[in-house]
Amino acid sequence: AQRVTQPEKLLSVFKGAPVELKCNYSYSGSPELFWYVQYSRQRLQLLLRHISRESIKGFTADLNKGETSFHLKKPFAQEEDSAMYYCALHIYSGAGSYQLTFGKGTKLSVIP
Amino acid sequence: KAGVTQTPRYLIKTRGQQVTLSCSPISGHRSVSWYQQTPGQGLQFLFEYFSETQRNKGNFPGRFSGRQFSNSRSEMNVSTLELGDSALYLCASRHGTYEQFFGPGTRLTVL
Numbered sequence: 001a002q003r004v005t006q007p008e009k010l011l012s013v014f015k016g017a018p019v020e021l022k023c024n025y026s027y028s029g030s031p032e033l034f035w036y037v038q039y040s041r042q043r044l045q046l047l048l049r050h051i052s053r054e055s056i057k058g059f060t061a062d063l064n065k066g067e068t069s070f071h072l073k074k075p076f077a078q079e080e081d082s083a084m085y086y087c088a089l090h091i092y093s094g095a096g097s098y099q100l101t102f103g104k105g106t107k108l109s110v111i112p
Numbered sequence: 113k114a115g116v117t118q119t120p121r122y123l124i125k126t127r128g129q130q131v132t133l134s135c136s137p138i139s140g141h142r143s144v145s146w147y148q149q150t151p152g153q154g155l156q157f158l159f160e161y162f163s164e165t166q167r168n169k170g171n172f173p174g175r176f177s178g179r180q181f182s183n184s185r186s187e188m189n190v191s192t193l194e195l196g197d198s199a200l201y202l203c204a205s206r207h208g209t210y211e212q213f214f215g216p217g218t219r220l221t222v223l
Contacts, residue, residue: 032210043115044202044214086155090210093160097167099145100212102155 002027004089006103013077014111021072021106023061023087032090033070034100035061039083047072047085057081077110084108114138116205116215124221130191133218137184137205144186145212146178149200158201161186190220198222 003026013019025031035047048056050063050070061072070087087103117136125131137144146158157170161180178188184205190197198221204212 034210043216046211049210093168095167096162097160098206098209098212099157099160099168099170100147100155101157102147104154 002089002091002101004087004101004103006085006087006106008106009104010107010109012109012111015079016076019072019074019077019081019108019110021085021087021108023070023072023103025068025070025087025089027068027089027091029091031063031065031068031070033061033063034088034090035059035070035072036086036088036102037083038086044086049090077108079110079112082108082110116203116213118201118203118215118218120218121216122219122221124223125193126223127193127195129193130189131193131220132187132189133201133203133220135186135188135203135205135215137186137203138207138213141205141207141213142184143206144180144184145204145206146186146188147202147204148172149202149217150198155202158188193222195222 005024034049037047038044059074084105086105089101119134143162145160147155149155159169160167164180175191180186200217202217203215206212
């Protein structure tokens with residue numbers, strides 16, 4: 001069965017410091033991984049997906065199949081980055097159906 | 113476009129009752145998925161509907177059911193409520209193959 005692990009419940013960093021949110025996955029198929037973010041009082045939204053290999057709000061994430069990891073990184077944290085971050089495995093379940101398997105999330109707190 | 117809407121936003125029920133939650137997807141989105149979010153288990157997939165058909169179901173008991181209407185609006189129903197059903201229930205709609213757009217959720221409290 002598929003599984004996503006985010007080892008840190010809470011991560012506190014100072015403004016301007018680098019950030020790395022860890023994510024490891026377990027999946028027998030070809031993985032497709034996403035990062036979702038939830039800012040205070042806002043709904044869950046997609047931050048980035050590994051296939052697009054883009055940088056969103058200064059965040060990047062590289063899929064490492066050897067280490068089964070998809071860590072989220074940003075070189076310089078900003079206060080507005082404070083939020084809950086969820087790593088998710090996007091799985092095709094057949095018959096045109098997709099589902100997301102989420103990690104339990106990491107709360108990022110950026111200290112001014 | 114208006115985002116995904118969910119009603120009601122808050123519900124309080126007692127054990128043994130049943131509840132129905134509603135989700136209106138983004139216009140043009142035909143896929144609707146439901147997730148349960150709890151502090152202990154995190155976000156867990158409940159089921160997905162597409163064109164009024166359930167295409168996939170997560171590992172939840174039969175007390176959890178849903179349906180989708182011809183206008184893509186979806187409802188989920190939980191019968192014989194238990195204390196452990198207290199959670200935030202999120203609905204998400206999708207048009208393409210990957211990005212799901214989430215609603216604000218319905219907070220269900222079972223007393």
